[in-house]
Amino acid sequence: MDAMVRELSYAQAIQEAMAIAMDMDERVFLMGEDIGVYGGAFQVTGDLVERYGTERVIDTPISELGGAGVAVGAAVTGMRPIFEFQFSDFATLAMEQIVNQAAKMRFMLGGEVSVPVVMRFPAGSGTGAAAQHSQSLEAWLGHVPGLKVIQPATPYDAKGMLLAAVADPDPVMIFEHKLLYKMKGPVPEGYYTVPIGKADIRREGRDLTIVATSIMVHKALDAAATLEAEGIDVEVIDLRTIRPMDKQSVIDSVKKTSRLMCVHEAVKTLGIGAEVSAMIAESEAFDYLDAPIVRLGGAETPIPYNPELEKATVPQVPDIISAARDLVKGVR
Amino acid sequence: MAGAGKAVADSRANLPFVYRQYSAEQLKQVLYKMYLIRRFEEGAEESYMRGLIHGTMHLSIGQEASAMGICMPLGEDDQITSTHRGHGHCIAKGAEVKRMFAEFFGKTTGYCKGRGGSMHIADVAKGNLGANGIVGGGIPIAVGAALSSKMMKTGKVVVSFFGDGANNEGAFHEALNMAAVWKLPVIFVCENNGYGMSTSTARSTAVKNIADRAAAYSMPGVIVNGNIFSEVAEASYKAVERARSGEGPTLIESKTYRHRGHSKSDRNRYRTKEEIEDWMSNRDPITLFENELREFGFIDDKGIEAIRSGVAQEIADGIEFAKASPSPDVSETGNYVYTEQA
Numbered sequence: 001m002d003a004m005v006r007e008l009s010y011a012q013a014i015q016e017a018m019a020i021a022m023d024m025d026e027r028v029f030l031m032g033e034d035i036g037v038y039g040g041a042f043q044v045t046g047d048l049v050e051r052y053g054t055e056r057v058i059d060t061p062i063s064e065l066g067g068a069g070v071a072v073g074a075a076v077t078g079m080r081p082i083f084e085f086q087f088s089d090f091a092t093l094a095m096e097q098i099v100n101q102a103a104k105m106r107f108m109l110g111g112e113v114s115v116p117v118v119m120r121f122p123a124g125s126g127t128g129a130a131a132q133h134s135q136s137l138e139a140w141l142g143h144v145p146g147l148k149v150i151q152p153a154t155p156y157d158a159k160g161m162l163l164a165a166v167a168d169p170d171p172v173m174i175f176e177h178k179l180l181y182k183m184k185g186p187v188p189e190g191y192y193t194v195p196i197g198k199a200d201i202r203r204e205g206r207d208l209t210i211v212a213t214s215i216m217v218h219k220a221l222d223a224a225a226t227l228e229a230e231g232i233d234v235e236v237i238d239l240r241t242i243r244p245m246d247k248q249s250v251i252d253s254v255k256k257t258s259r260l261m262c263v264h265e266a267v268k269t270l271g272i273g274a275e276v277s278a279m280i281a282e283s284e285a286f287d288y289l290d291a292p293i294v295r296l297g298g299a300e301t302p303i304p305y306n307p308e309l310e311k312a313t314v315p316q317v318p319d320i321i322s323a324a325r326d327l328v329k330g331v332r
Numbered sequence: 333m334a335g336a337g338k339a340v341a342d343s344r345a346n347l348p349f350v351y352r353q354y355s356a357e358q359l360k361q362v363l364y365k366m367y368l369i370r371r372f373e374e375g376a377e378e379s380y381m382r383g384l385i386h387g388t389m390h391l392s393i394g395q396e397a398s399a400m401g402i403c404m405p406l407g408e409d410d411q412i413t414s415t416h417r418g419h420g421h422c423i424a425k426g427a428e429v430k431r432m433f434a435e436f437f438g439k440t441t442g443y444c445k446g447r448g449g450s451m452h453i454a455d456v457a458k459g460n461l462g463a464n465g466i467v468g469g470g471i472p473i474a475v476g477a478a479l480s481s482k483m484m485k486t487g488k489v490v491v492s493f494f495g496d497g498a499n500n501e502g503a504f505h506e507a508l509n510m511a512a513v514w515k516l517p518v519i520f521v522c523e524n525n526g527y528g529m530s531t532s533t534a535r536s537t538a539v540k541n542i543a544d545r546a547a548a549y550s551m552p553g554v555i556v557n558g559n560i561f562s563e564v565a566e567a568s569y570k571a572v573e574r575a576r577s578g579e580g581p582t583l584i585e586s587k588t589y590r591h592r593g594h595s596k597s598d599r600n601r602y603r604t605k606e607e608i609e610d611w612m613s614n615r616d617p618i619t620l621f622e623n624e625l626r627e628f629g630f631i632d633d634k635g636i637e638a639i640r641s642g643v644a645q646e647i648a649d650g651i652e653f654a655k656a657s658p659s660p661d662v663s664e665t666g667n668y669v670y671t672e673q674a
Contacts, residue, residue, distance in 0.1 A: 027484075029483065055483070060510065061506070061509060061510060061513065063506035063509065063510060065472065065502055065503050065506055066472045066475070066502075066503060066505075066506025066507045066509070066510055067472075067506070067510070068472070069469075069471070069472020069473050069475070069476060069503060069506075069507065070472050070473075070475045070476040070479055070507070070510060071476060072472070072473055072476055073413075073461075073472060073473035073474060073475060073476020073477045073478075073479070073480070074476040074477070074479050074480045074483075075476070076461060076473070076476075076477070077411070077461070077476065077477040077480035077481070078480050078484060079479070079480045079483060079484070081476075096466060096469060096503070097469075097472060097473075097503075100465070100466050100469060101464075101466070101469055101473060105462070106668055106669070106670075106671065107447055107668045107669050108444060108447060108448040108452040108454075108462070109443075109444050109447075109448060109452065109454045109456065109462055109668075110442070110443065110444035110445030110446070110447045110448065110668055111445065111667065111668035112443075112444070112454065112456040112457075113456055113461070114671050145669050146669055146670070148670075168671075169671035169672075170670050170671050
């Protein structure tokens with residue numbers, strides 16, 4: 001029997017996933033700053049504290065390093081914590097526990113433990129929160145073996161990938177773009193998972209592959225709709241997982257379209273687009289390329305406060321359209 | 333652990349804590365393990381000099397009473413997090429030296445299958461969640477383990493060992509605060525050996541005693557002479573009772589000294605020969621404990637000799653076991669990064 005499908009926001013989908021995880025497994029609990037009665041800075045935990053109590057929806061002090069470490073310690077000793085960072089920028093305060101401890105503990109101990117911790121990071125710009133509350137740092141963590149790093153782009157994936165993350169025995173870092181929290185989409189009731197490590201072809205096309213992450217998936221789809229009217233048929237791949245990356249889906253797509261563009265909000269230099277581009281250059285798909293690879297990413301600047309400047313620092317739909325036209329026409 | 337019989341206990345009424353609390357057999361076992369820690373580290377040092385061990389190591393020679401005293405009241409299910417100077421903690425919590433040697437030699441029979449080495453030595457089955465290469469790194473993890481104990485109602489107590497250097501890390505302060513706010517069954521044990529690498533606590537730390545920090549987190553702060561086994565064990569015993577009964581954490585400052593340098597690269601330029609000599613000659617924890625055991629009639633010279641030769645044999649066997657064990661194959665470099673292999 002098919003589960004009932006409703007329209008839920010991305011934030012509601014995450015909240016529902018956390019509730020299902022807590023219903024299914026008493027080891028699952030939530031930790032984070034102001035996730036209790038406040039409901040979380042972005043109302044993702046909402047009223048879960050009323051349903052599950054303060055012992056399973058734990059407000060932490062403003063102690064990102066210590067809090068992350070507590071989550072790691074609880075995970076290696078049998079619990080299944082879901083730790084919410086109030087903003088992904090605050091990962092910088094907890095890098096020690098994430099990078100040196102969570103990512104490496106299983107390895108350093110020769111497989112004697114696993115670290116089934118889930119960390120959630122509200123990320124990205126567009127809220128006017130300026131330079132210290134708007135970053136996209138997923139590539140930082142994607143560089144660390146031992147971590148899994150995901151970026152769901154839709155409410156359906158947000159729920160299914162969070163449930164997959166909770167079931168995963170290894171540390172999973174989830175980057176959630178803040179502008180997606182209010183986006184609505186179809187979400188089935190009940191339990192389901194969306195696999196970590198599998199990209200999704202959001203739109204099939206013949207002329208150009210756009211590999212996008214998070215909110216850029218939607219911008220790429222908008223651009224593709226415009227480009228279609230001009231006779232340019234774009235394939236949009238939602239990478240969904242940064243580590244481990246689904247290389248084969250991208251390779252197969254590029255072999256079909258012979259053109260590749262990577263689009264992400266994070267700073268372009270040394271970013272995920274660079275990784276995807278290099279991966280294609282090393283693969284059998286390289287011989288199929290008809291044009292140089294194009295990358296669109298964040299400008300080489302902190303995120304500014306002024307709304308016009310803020311928009312200008314990350315790729316927008318017209319930027320994608322323009323770059324796609326040039327790429328297909330062979331301008332570059 | 334079982335206490336001594338009542339009649340025996342009465343005759344020991346005026347003796348220090350451990351001689352009232354534990355049987356002669358248990359105390360002899362403590363001496364055995366203190367020697368085991370000392371000789372293990374000497375054996376590791378010698379193996380390093382001979383090129384059998386690479387990397388570096390941080391020896392705790394001179395701190396054996398601290399490791400043994402803190403672990404004395406712990407049960408096998410209780411857990412610890414340890415430090416880069418963690419060989420003593422590992423043995424005190426029940427590890428076998430042959431598997432520790434094997435780890436130091438990088439062999440598959442080592443506790444971490446050769447992936448961790450000295451700085452990440454662990455024995456999860458015995459409750460040692462691991463040494464740590466990051467100063468203060470294990471402290472929040474111990475609080476997390478204590479949170480698990482409370483949430484799962486397992487009754488486990490968790491000890492977090494760290495050094496004086498860690499008391500100036502943010503992780504220490506964040507962890508102590510959370511443990512106190514949530515009344516978690518955790519004991520913070522600062523083994524203050526006087527120096528964070530080369531920098532003395534006098535030059536690095538604003539408070540005179542690290543135990544003074546406990547006041548800021550509303551928990552008992554206890555100072556013990558870390559070289560006197562009974563003092564350490566008594567403080568640990570009380571802290572375990574407090575933690576086990578749900579009253580929350582304790583900070584124990586165990587004042588001690590490392591005879592060796594910080595690591596193998598240390599030239600000991602920041603302390604005098606006289607200072608080191610004084611600690612080695614006059615305050616050696618094994619000598620102090622051995623003298624007490626002898627004085628109180630728990631052991632005689634023959635018994636001590638039996639312990640020393642037993643330890644020597646176990647160390648020799650351990651080194652042979654490590655030498656004879658296989659190294660991991662380079663094709664297995666990627667193992668244990670993730671739970672499911674790609």
